[in-house]
Amino acid sequence: MSRSRLPAACLALLLTGAAVPALAHSFQSTPIIADAAQAPLALPRAQPAIPVPQDTPYPGVIQYRADVTDVDRRIVNVTQTIPVAQAGPLTLLYPKYLPGNHAATGPIQLISGLTVTANGQRIEWLRDTLDPYAFHLDIPAGVTSIDVAFQWLTQPDNSNWRVTMTPALVNLQWEKAILYPAGYYSRQIQVAPSIVLPSGWQYGTALATAARDGDVARFETTDLYTLIDSPVFAGAHYRRVDIDPTGDRVHLNILADEAKGLAATDEQIKLFENMVQQADRLFGARHFDRYEFLFALTNQLGGIGLEHHRSSENTGAPDFFTNWSKSEGDRGLLPHEYTHSWNGKFMRPADELTANHNVPTQNTLLWVYEGQTEYWGDVLAARAGLHSREVALATLAAIAAFYDNQPGREWRALQDVNNHNLLGYRVPGQFTSWMRGTGDYYRESALIWLDADTLIREGTNNRKSLDDFARAFFGHDDGQWAPQGYTFEQVVATLNAVYPHDWTSFLRGRLDAVGPDAHAPLAGITRGGYRLTYTDTPSAAEKAVQTGWANDFQYSLGFTLSGDRLTNIRWGGPAFEQRIGAGWQLVAVNGVAGSAEALRNAVTAAKGTDAKIELLIKSGDRFRTVAFDYHDGLRYPRLERIEGTPDRLGAILTPRSR
Incomplete structure (x- = not known):
C-alpha cells in the first residue's frame, strides 16, 4: 500500500x-x-516536554567562558559548566527571541560542535523536533554539574548574518553564544562570565570586571538577563571617554579599525555631553548605575544600532570623527539608543516583558517602544547640537515625504506593521512602498508623536508638551532598574494627565487608518508652523540627510538608481505604470549613455515642456524603450515655514535650560 x-x-x-x-x-x-x-x-520520536519558566532561583552558578581569539577563522569557542541539582531530564535552551530584535532571530544555525560531558563521560543530547532551540538531556545519577562546549561560527560577510569578528574588532553578543537551563526566568539564573581576548586588546561593556589576568577578563557574577543585556565590544584600538557632565557615570567607548579613528576632538565630545544633559532634563531620572556607549568606527564589522539598558551597540563610518562634516546626517543614532534606556528597557511594552529568551514576544506597542524613541532621538540630537536646526528639519522633511507618497497604507494599517518582524526579521522585498515594513513603526510613528506634541502645545498655550509626558511616563522611580511593563491604557492615561483629550481616538485613528482615504500623519508639521514642499535644488543640510539624493528620483519618476539598476520602484508611480520592476538596468537616456547625471539633466530639461524622457533599459537579454510624459522636474523634500504661525517645531528643537 x-x-x-x-x-x-x-x-x-x-x-x-x-x-x-x-x-x-x-x-x-x-x-x-x-x-x-x-x-x-x-x-x-518521543521527547520530553520543555519546562515552563518558573520564577524561582536556579541552583548554583553557571561558569561561562568565551574565547574570541580566533579572529582569522572568525570562530568563538565557548565552554560552560552548568550545575545540576538532580539526575533525570534536563533541557538546555539557545536564546530564540533576542532583545531589541522583536522576533525569533537567534542564529542557532551558526552553533556547531555541541558536546556535553560529566565526570569525564559523554552525555548525548536530543534536539527537540518541534522547537530546535531546545536540547534534551538525561543526567545520570551522581552528576552534580555538566560541561558544555561548542563553537559559534560567525560569518565572513553580511549576506545572512552581520559580521561580528574582524582582525581588529570583536562584538561579543552573549545571547548568540550561550545555552541555559529551561524552566526558569532569565533573571533567576546566575552566570559567572569571562572572555579570552587577543593579545593586548581592550574592551568596553556595562558588566563589572572582577579581575583581568593578562588577556583573560573575568566579570562579576550576574543574572542571565543582565548578561544578555550587556554585550562586549573589544578591539586593538580603544578609547574610553567620560561624557557625563554631572559625574563619571556615562561613557563613550570608541573602537576603530585603525588608531586614527579614535581622534574625537574636545568640541565633538562636548556635543555628546550635551546629549546626556538634555536627556537628564527631559526625563528627570536615570535608571542605571552607569551607561556605556559601545561605538565601533569601522567598515569591516557589520553595521548595528542596538539598545540595552545600560549600554548600546553602535557602528559608524571609520572617519566619523576625523571627517566630521560628512557625518552630519548620521549623528542621531546614539541619542536614539540612549533614549531606549528609558523607553524599551526601564519602561517596556508589557507584551515584550517575557520570562526568558525563548518565550514568544508580541509587538503591539512598537509604535511607542521604537516610534517615540525615534522622536526623542531626533529631538535630543537637535537639542544637543549633534544635528543643526537645518539638518533636523531636513530629516523631518525626508520622513514626511516618504509617508506622504507611500501607497501601502491603502491595504495595511500601521498597527499591523508592528508585526513585521514576526513575519520575517526585517526581510527586504520588492515594492516595499506597497508592502510597508520595519521603518514604519519607527518613522511614521514619530510623526504621530510630533502630532501629539504640537497638539498639547497648542491646547495648553505652550504651557505643556510631550516633554511632560516623557518625564511622567519614563522619569519616575529615579535609580530603579527593574523593568516595568506598560499598556496602551497607561499611555492614554498619562497623556490625559498632561492634557485632557480623546487620546484613544487620536491614537487609534492614526494606528488603524487604512484604505484609499488614509493619509500620512502630517498634522504635526503643519501645526508646528511648516508645510511639506519640494525643491529641485537640495541644500547642503538636505544633501547630508538625503545622502543618495543624486540618484533619487522617487518623487519624480518613481524609482532610485543604484549604480545602473532601477530599484525601489514606487507602487503606482510613473516607473511602475511603465511596467518596470526591480532589476532593470539603465542603458541610455535620450540617446546618450545612461547615468544618474544624464537622468537628472533629462528630467530638468523636460520641466515645463512637452518633451518626453526616453529611457533604454535592459533585463537579461531583453531591451525596452520607455518614454515618461513627466514635466515637473526634480523633486526633493523640504519643510517651508508658514508665515504668521507659531514656530512650534523650533520650540521643540530648542535646548532645555533646566
Whole structure:
C-alpha cells in the first residue's frame, strides 16, 4: 500500500504518535510495507516536554567562558559548566527571541560542535523536533554539574548574518553564544562570565570586571538577563571617554579599525555631553548605575544600532570623527539608543516583558517602544547640537515625504506593521512602498508623536508638551532598574494627565487608518508652523540627510538608481505604470549613455515642456524603450515655514535650560 492510499484515520494516528500495537492490529491483513522497495513510515520520536519558566532561583552558578581569539577563522569557542541539582531530564535552551530584535532571530544555525560531558563521560543530547532551540538531556545519577562546549561560527560577510569578528574588532553578543537551563526566568539564573581576548586588546561593556589576568577578563557574577543585556565590544584600538557632565557615570567607548579613528576632538565630545544633559532634563531620572556607549568606527564589522539598558551597540563610518562634516546626517543614532534606556528597557511594552529568551514576544506597542524613541532621538540630537536646526528639519522633511507618497497604507494599517518582524526579521522585498515594513513603526510613528506634541502645545498655550509626558511616563522611580511593563491604557492615561483629550481616538485613528482615504500623519508639521514642499535644488543640510539624493528620483519618476539598476520602484508611480520592476538596468537616456547625471539633466530639461524622457533599459537579454510624459522636474523634500504661525517645531528643537 502506498502512503497516498492510507486511510485518513490511520494516517492521523501515525501523525499523532498513537501506540504502535494498535496500528499493527489495524493493518493485520495489509502490511504497511507492501514490498521491499517501499520505505517504512517514520513514527514521531518521543521527547520530553520543555519546562515552563518558573520564577524561582536556579541552583548554583553557571561558569561561562568565551574565547574570541580566533579572529582569522572568525570562530568563538565557548565552554560552560552548568550545575545540576538532580539526575533525570534536563533541557538546555539557545536564546530564540533576542532583545531589541522583536522576533525569533537567534542564529542557532551558526552553533556547531555541541558536546556535553560529566565526570569525564559523554552525555548525548536530543534536539527537540518541534522547537530546535531546545536540547534534551538525561543526567545520570551522581552528576552534580555538566560541561558544555561548542563553537559559534560567525560569518565572513553580511549576506545572512552581520559580521561580528574582524582582525581588529570583536562584538561579543552573549545571547548568540550561550545555552541555559529551561524552566526558569532569565533573571533567576546566575552566570559567572569571562572572555579570552587577543593579545593586548581592550574592551568596553556595562558588566563589572572582577579581575583581568593578562588577556583573560573575568566579570562579576550576574543574572542571565543582565548578561544578555550587556554585550562586549573589544578591539586593538580603544578609547574610553567620560561624557557625563554631572559625574563619571556615562561613557563613550570608541573602537576603530585603525588608531586614527579614535581622534574625537574636545568640541565633538562636548556635543555628546550635551546629549546626556538634555536627556537628564527631559526625563528627570536615570535608571542605571552607569551607561556605556559601545561605538565601533569601522567598515569591516557589520553595521548595528542596538539598545540595552545600560549600554548600546553602535557602528559608524571609520572617519566619523576625523571627517566630521560628512557625518552630519548620521549623528542621531546614539541619542536614539540612549533614549531606549528609558523607553524599551526601564519602561517596556508589557507584551515584550517575557520570562526568558525563548518565550514568544508580541509587538503591539512598537509604535511607542521604537516610534517615540525615534522622536526623542531626533529631538535630543537637535537639542544637543549633534544635528543643526537645518539638518533636523531636513530629516523631518525626508520622513514626511516618504509617508506622504507611500501607497501601502491603502491595504495595511500601521498597527499591523508592528508585526513585521514576526513575519520575517526585517526581510527586504520588492515594492516595499506597497508592502510597508520595519521603518514604519519607527518613522511614521514619530510623526504621530510630533502630532501629539504640537497638539498639547497648542491646547495648553505652550504651557505643556510631550516633554511632560516623557518625564511622567519614563522619569519616575529615579535609580530603579527593574523593568516595568506598560499598556496602551497607561499611555492614554498619562497623556490625559498632561492634557485632557480623546487620546484613544487620536491614537487609534492614526494606528488603524487604512484604505484609499488614509493619509500620512502630517498634522504635526503643519501645526508646528511648516508645510511639506519640494525643491529641485537640495541644500547642503538636505544633501547630508538625503545622502543618495543624486540618484533619487522617487518623487519624480518613481524609482532610485543604484549604480545602473532601477530599484525601489514606487507602487503606482510613473516607473511602475511603465511596467518596470526591480532589476532593470539603465542603458541610455535620450540617446546618450545612461547615468544618474544624464537622468537628472533629462528630467530638468523636460520641466515645463512637452518633451518626453526616453529611457533604454535592459533585463537579461531583453531591451525596452520607455518614454515618461513627466514635466515637473526634480523633486526633493523640504519643510517651508508658514508665515504668521507659531514656530512650534523650533520650540521643540530648542535646548532645555533646566
